[in-house]
Amino acid sequence: xxxxxxxxxxxxxxxxxxxxxxxxxxxxxxxxxxxxxxxxxxxxxxxxxxxxxxxxxxxxxxxxxxxxxxxxxxxxxxxxxxxxxxxxxxxxxxxxxxxxxxxxxxxxxxxxxxxxxxxxxxxxxxxxxxxxxxxxxxxxxxxxxxxxxxxxxxxxxxxxxxxxxxxxxxxxxxxxxxxxxxxxxxxxxxxxxxxxxxxxxxxxxxxxxxxxxxxxxxxxxxxxxxxxxxxxxxxxxxxxxxxxxxxxxxxxxxxxxxxxxxxxxxxxxxxxxxxxx
Numbered sequence: 001x002x003x004x005x006x007x008x009x010x011x012x013x014x015x016x017x018x019x020x021x022x023x024x025x026x027x028x029x030x031x032x033x034x035x036x037x038x039x040x041x042x043x044x045x046x047x048x049x050x051x052x053x054x055x056x057x058x059x060x061x062x063x064x065x066x067x068x069x070x071x072x073x074x075x076x077x078x079x080x081x082x083x084x085x086x087x088x089x090x091x092x093x094x095x096x097x098x099x100x101x102x103x104x105x106x107x108x109x110x111x112x113x114x115x116x117x118x119x120x121x122x123x124x125x126x127x128x129x130x131x132x133x134x135x136x137x138x139x140x141x142x143x144x145x146x147x148x149x150x151x152x153x154x155x156x157x158x159x160x161x162x163x164x165x166x167x168x169x170x171x172x173x174x175x176x177x178x179x180x181x182x183x184x185x186x187x188x189x190x191x192x193x194x195x196x197x198x199x200x201x202x203x204x205x206x207x208x209x210x211x212x213x214x215x216x217x218x219x220x221x222x223x224x225x226x227x228x229x230x231x232x233x234x235x236x237x238x239x240x241x242x243x244x245x246x247x248x249x250x251x252x253x254x255x256x257x258x259x260x261x262x263x264x265x266x267x268x269x270x271x272x273x274x275x276x277x
Contacts, residue, residue, distance in 0.1 A: 024216050025060060033058030033187075034208075046214045049187040051085065052207035059088075059186035062218075066091070067180045067227070069220020070234035072147040075106075076212040077115060079140040082108030084202030086190035087211040089146055093179035098125040100176035102155055104146055106139065107132075107194040108202075108209075115139050116256055119157045121167045123174035129271065131165050132257035133250055143214060151235050152177060163243045164250040173273055180223035187211050 023045045025037055034050040035058055049058040073089055085108035092101040101122035109115050114134035121129045137144065147158035155167040155176070169175040187209065191201035202209075219234055221227030239247065251258070259265065260274035 028064070028216070029060040029062055031058075031060045035060060040214065044214050046212050047185075048210050048212050049087075049185070051187045051189065051209045053204040055208070057186060057188035059184055059188075062183040065180035065182050065223040066218070066220040067178075067223050068151050068235065069218055070147065070149045070237075071183055071220065072145060072215075072217045073185065073213055074143040074145050074215040075139070076141075076143045077106055077139040078108060078209045078211055081111045081203055081206050082115070082140075082209060083110045083195040083200040084108055084189060084191035085209050086186075086188050086194050088184065088186045088188075089148070089213075090186075091148065091150065091181040091183055093176075093181045096125075100124065100179045100181060101127070102148055102150060102176065102181070104148060104157065106135075107190065109195060110200055117159070117164075119165050121155055121176070123176050126174045128259055128265070129167065129273075130257060130259050131251075131255065133164060133254045134256055135159075136254055143212070145215070149234050149237050150176065151237060153236070153238055156237065156239065162246045162250065163239055164247060166239050166244075166247065168273070168276075170273060170276060183218065185213055 025031070025035075025045060025047050034052075034055045036048045036050065038046050038048070040046050047060065049060075051058055071089075071091070075087065075089065077087055078085055087106040087108075088104065090101060090103040090105070093099045099122060101120070103118065103120040103122075105118040105120070107116040107118055117133045117135055119131050119133075120127060145158075145160050147156075149156040149158070153169055156163060157165040169177070189202055192198045195201075260270055263270065
């Protein structure tokens, strides 16, 4: 074989090995709907969820369940008019009345309007704890990293290197602490809710809508398996004063909705944790 051919073969093998090492979808997840996978120029696996009027929702769901952990993924959202769509990265114990859930939901926009990130926590079926933020960048032009840290003390939401929310545990209030949760990433039609409270539905003429995921990582306790409690930084992670500063920055400049300020929604009084921050 000629030296040039050997060099080409060596590069191809190296890329194949890199791709294999960074492949996570088939090993860790099951899929629903239209899910495609490929690799970018660096060998990272890219998973693409696609939605059109006929395909229905798409997603991938972890084969394992977790009880506490740090979960991170890079996402590139739908370009152009994505109104009515919802792209998600979240944990859930199921669909029952007493379920637990931790959400990062990206609510699509009309062209030129900000994409809204909805963060929410459900515990024992008690939800309605949303903080919503206008993203301060275009999430469709490049990948950005979204992280959920869940431990016995608090639930922390992070965008790239910025912490935007911490949901604290109080001993007398519901908190996700006992139900193992499955990790999900989904793309679905949320026309009834997602954009301007349902006023702007999906424009199917812009379909298919595609959201891309890559660089998934989880440092977590697997339900029924060993958990090195206290040995990993995420297990005791809380925000320091500088990190609380980024939370206040996000709240001051980009917060669109805070359930603790919604007296109309809670006519009998705001949830108890709202007075304890």
